[in-house]
Structure formats: C-alpha cells, structure tokens
Amino acid sequence: MTADLWTDAELERRLEALLARRYHHLHPFNARMHAGQLSPDELREWVASRYYYQQCIPVKDSLLMAKLPEDARREWLTRVQYHDGPAPGQGGLEAWRALGRAVGLGRDTLDTHALLRPGARFATDAYVNFVRDRPWFDGVASSLTELYAHRIMPVRTVAFETHYPWVEPAGLAYFRSRATQAGVEASGALALLRAHTRTHEDQRRIVRAVQFKCEVLWSLLDSLDAARPPAAARPLTGQHLAAEVGA
Numbered sequence: 001m002t003a004d005l006w007t008d009a010e011l012e013r014r015l016e017a018l019l020a021r022r023y024h025h026l027h028p029f030n031a032r033m034h035a036g037q038l039s040p041d042e043l044r045e046w047v048a049s050r051y052y053y054q055q056c057i058p059v060k061d062s063l064l065m066a067k068l069p070e071d072a073r074r075e076w077l078t079r080v081q082y083h084d085g086p087a088p089g090q091g092g093l094e095a096w097r098a099l100g101r102a103v104g105l106g107r108d109t110l111d112t113h114a115l116l117r118p119g120a121r122f123a124t125d126a127y128v129n130f131v132r133d134r135p136w137f138d139g140v141a142s143s144l145t146e147l148y149a150h151r152i153m154p155v156r157t158v159a160f161e162t163h164y165p166w167v168e169p170a171g172l173a174y175f176r177s178r179a180t181q182a183g184v185e186a187s188g189a190l191a192l193l194r195a196h197t198r199t200h201e202d203q204r205r206i207v208r209a210v211q212f213k214c215e216v217l218w219s220l221l222d223s224l225d226a227a228r229p230p231a232a233a234r235p236l237t238g239q240h241l242a243a244e245v246g247a
C-alpha cells in the first residue's frame with residue numbers, strides 16, 4: 001500500500017460524482033423515456049437495442065471469469081447464472097424477452113436484431129472487447145456503473161406504469177429485479193477491487209474504467225436519439241443487413 005491512496009470513502013465519492021455527471025440517466029433519450037415522450041416505435045427500438053446489450057452481458061462476464069482469481073470467479077459465476085437462468089425460459093435475459101413481448105416485440109424480432117441500431121451494436125461490442133482485452137481488474141471496474149443503475153430502476157418502473165399504460169405490466173419484472181441485483185453486484189465488485197488495490201494508479205484505473213463504461217452507455221443511447229430521417233435514409237437494422245446478404 002502507498003501513502004497517497006484515496007480512502008475507500010474518497011474513491012466512492014469520486015465515482016459517485018462521476019456517475020452523477022455522466023451516467024446515462026442524464027442522456028436526452030433516457031430523459032424523454034422517463035418523461036413519457038417516446039413513441040411506441042421509439043420504445044420498441046430501445047428494448048430491441050438493449051436486448052443486444054443484455055445478450056452480451058453474460059458473454060463479457062464469461063470472458064472476464066476466465067481471468068479472475070478463484071474466489072472471485074465463484075462469485076462472478078452468479079452473474080452469468082442470473083442472466084442465463086437455471087433453465088430455458090428463466091433468468092434475466094428471459095425477463096428482457098418478456099419486456100419485449102410487453103411492448104409488442106416477438107422473440108424472432110429480438111433474436112434477428114431486426115431493430116438493433118448499428119451504434120448500439122458498436123457500443124456494446126466495445127464493452128465486450130474492453131473486458132476481453134484488458135486485465136480483469138479493469139473489467140471488474142467497468143461494471144461499477146451499476147452503483148447507479150439500481151437507483152434508476154424504480155424511476156423507470158414508475159415512468160413506464162405512468163406514461164406507457166399500453167405496455168403489459170408483466171414486462172416490468174426485469175426492472176424490479178435489477179433494483180436489488182445491481183446494488184448487490186456493485187458492492188461485490190467494489191469489495192473485490194479494494195482487496196486487490198495496491199497503488200494510487202490502481203484507483204485511477206477504476207475511475208478510468210467507469211469513465212469508459214459511461215461512454216458505452218451514452219453512445220448506445222446516442223444511436224437511438226439520432227434525428228429521425230425518412231425511412232429510406234434511416235440507419236441500417238439487422239433486417240436490412242440480413243436481406244443484403246441474402247439471408
């Protein structure tokens with residue numbers, strides 16, 4: 001340990017301050033969603049684009065697990081199990097499919113990425129690549145946006161109930177589940193990082209990883225918030241791409 005280390009409280013204060021300024025709850029698209037200003041199609045595109053993010057989370061966690069120390073690996077496995085569930089038809093990803101059904105999107109539309117915005121794919125892939133290519137310490141740190149995620153879930157749930165009554169209530173279960181799960185995950189990640197922090201530079205790496213992750217989440221919403229051009233000029237979706245390669 002070196003004398004110039006921030007205390008735990010100071011590190012958390014810095015992360016809080018960063019997230020309060022840069023987390024995606026402040027993004028104009030999220031603000032419009034929570035204010036009830038999204039059209040049904042915009043809401044569907046968000047659900048479809050975020051589905052790709054949800055699919056990739058257990059993939060990045062599996063890549064991360066391969067690098068973790070033994071105790072941490074056992075702990076991190078629960079994240080993969082949370083999303084994949086103990087059996088088909090269960091788990092977090094299935095809960096997101098239920099959200100898809102609740103907004104009128106079938107599994108086929110989600111799985112073919114027909115409505116996935118290219119920018120949302122690039123942002124998500126950047127997160128997976130970051131975790132794959134960097135040391136596990138940075139990968140774990142990049143999950144710390146979850147320090148804030150659990151706080152916006154209750155806000156989002158109420159926003160959906162209030163402003164989008166056409167969305168089947170059963171579809172909101174995922175948000176409710178994350179309201180507790182994200183906090184548990186963030187505390188576990190922080191504890192693991194603290195146990196392996198030796199230098200001030202380690203602490204700065206944590207902050208930089210959270211900065212990066214804020215940009216991932218921000219970019220994902222940028223892709224959805226782009227000006228809405230006429231259909232012919234709209235960004236390519238999975239459906240267009242599949243048609244072009246003759247699938």
Ligand SMILES: O=C(O)c1cc(C(=O)O)c2c(n1)C(=O)C(=O)c1cc(C(=O)O)[nH]c1-2
Nearest residue numbers: 054057142143144145146148149152178217
């Ligand atoms: O809807 C959201 O605002 C939101 C944000 C985040 C986040 O902060 O990365 C995650 C999730 N949801 C989520 O559902 C989820 O499973 C998740 C996993 C992770 C991660 O970095 O490992 N973040 C998030």
